Amino acid sequence: xxxxIISLLFILLSLSAVNAQFTKIGGxxxxxxxxxxxxxxxxNNRSGHIAGFLEGIYEITVPIxxxxxxxxxxxxxxxxxxxxxxVSSVMFDINGHYVxxxxxxxxxxxxxxxxxxxTWKKDKYLEETGExxxxxxxxxxxxxxxxxxxxxxxxxxxxxxxxxxxxKYGQFMINAGVFINIDWLKKHE
Numbered sequence: 643x644x645x646x647i648i649s650l651l652f653i654l655l656s657l658s659a660v661n662a663q664f665t666k667i668g669g670x671x672x673x674x675x676x677x678x679x680x681x682x683x684x685x686n687n688r689s690g691h692i693a694g695f696l697e698g699i700y701e702i703t704v705p706i707x708x709x710x711x712x713x714x715x716x717x718x719x720x721x722x723x724x725x726x727x728x729v730s731s732v733m734f735d736i737n738g739h740y741v742x743x744x745x746x747x748x749x750x751x752x753x754x755x756x757x758x759x760x761t762w763k764k765d766k767y768l769e770e771t772g773e774x775x776x777x778x779x780x781x782x783x784x785x786x787x788x789x790x791x792x793x794x795x796x797x798x799x800x801x802x803x804x805x806x807x808x809x810k811y812g813q814f815m816i817n818a819g820v821f822i823n824i825d826w827l828k829k830h831e
Contacts, residue, residue, distance in 0.1 A: 666699040670819015677811040686720040686727040707739040731761040749791045757783035783809025796826045
């Protein structure tokens, strides 16, 4: 796992050295179909569905972009008379975008990339003892999907994308948000 993380960091650092240009930064909201913690299908093992994310886009060449993002899911909390269970997760993605058309206002792209999910579950018993049990897990996955950028002004783009994560904790996700165009910011400093 250390080798993979070091390799990914090396690739990201190398990308900036080959005339890449950091072009957009932004964030938004996401909806995922969710997953079962440790693949055990009990209602208190269900992950959250709503998430917020931050993303940055590097433009390598005209048709190829690299996107790095971090996504935090709103935890799923299940309460019963005797216990409270919380399933939380954070996701890190590095995706390659192939832009099919680079028009003035609309760009459509296909995406593929790597996903790393950190997830944890906390069971707290509400009786006199108040015992807390924690479990953690993680999984690597592959992202496959498509999306679009729509320029609404020189400063901002809105975007939407849909992707499926092939993983132990696989799920379908829809992301939507706003990007700030870094080029415009540099010109107007």
